[in-house]
Amino acid sequence: MSPITHLSEETLISLLQKRDRRAFNYLYDSYSGALYGVVIRIVLHKNYADEVIQNVFVKIWNNIEQFDEQKGRVYTWMLNIARNAAIDYIKSKGVKNEQKNQSLPDVVNRSESSNYAVTEPQEKTDLIGLQDVINKLKPEWRKLIDLAYYQGYTQKEIAEELDLPIGTVKTRVRAALLQLKVVLNEYQ
Numbered sequence: 516m517s518p519i520t521h522l523s524e525e526t527l528i529s530l531l532q533k534r535d536r537r538a539f540n541y542l543y544d545s546y547s548g549a550l551y552g553v554v555i556r557i558v559l560h561k562n563y564a565d566e567v568i569q570n571v572f573v574k575i576w577n578n579i580e581q582f583d584e585q586k587g588r589v590y591t592w593m594l595n596i597a598r599n600a601a602i603d604y605i606k607s608k609g610v611k612n613e614q615k616n617q618s619l620p621d622v623v624n625r626s627e628s629s630n631y632a633v634t635e636p637q638e639k640t641d642l643i644g645l646q647d648v649i650n651k652l653k654p655e656w657r658k659l660i661d662l663a664y665y666q667g668y669t670q671k672e673i674a675e676e677l678d679l680p681i682g683t684v685k686t687r688v689r690a691a692l693l694q695l696k697v698v699l700n701e702y703q
Contacts, residue, residue, distance in 0.1 A: 524589050531579045543572060546590065550597040557601035557667035567604050571597045588699075594664070602667045651698045656691035663688060 522530070522541055530538030550571060555564040574596050582592050649657055662668040662676065670688065674681045 525584070528579065528582060528584065528589060531576070539572075539576060542575070546593060547572070549590075550593060553594060553597050553665060554601045556665040557598065558605050563604060564601075567601050568597070570604075571600050574600065598664055598667065602669075605667065648695065648698050652691055652694055656687065656694065659684070659688050659691050660695070 522538065527538055527542060531542065547568065551564060551568050554567045554571065555561070558564050558567055571593070575593055578596075582589060586592075649660060652660065658677070659673060662673045663670070668676065670684050671681060673679075673688075674684045677684070679687075
């Protein structure tokens with residue numbers, strides 16, 4: 516079986532729903548770097564990120580029938596799966612306990628290794644032009660997108676971090692996402 520070199524989003528979804536393994540390989544090759552970049556910014560540790568990204572692709576494979584093209588693009592759908600999986604992972608009891616039980620040298624080493632590990636996924640994420648798209652947003656909207664989608668903050672945590680009412684955060688995040696949609700449409 517020869518590898519697939521290019522697929523439209525519609526064809527990719529159709530093949531994935533038919534359980535075509537070549538389509539899954541194409542999906543992984545095309546999107547794993549970008550999704551990994553999102554995951555590692557939230558979990559901050561390569562070993563955790565590797566585990567989460569594996570779970571993300573299993574969820575995508577097992578739940579592809581739930582994708583609704585009327586609600587958005589497949590990348591956005593997968594991005595939300597990755598973000599939510601990363602947040603769930605770091606909030607899990609086992610991870611919290613493990614982080615509490617680390618000795619100081621392990622914490623220092625983790626910080627150093629996480630800075631190193633983030634470099635490659637950011638470069639992979641930027642290959643699809645995501646940073647260019649985000650840079651077209653207002654600075655305050657970029658901050659919200661960064662906190663919500665790259666650092667894994669909930670809207671409540673963003674409100675606390677930025678000292679804003681939760682309603683304001685919700686409105687601004689929605690406005691930022693709508694603007695992102697406009698900018699992404701310009702790229703098509």
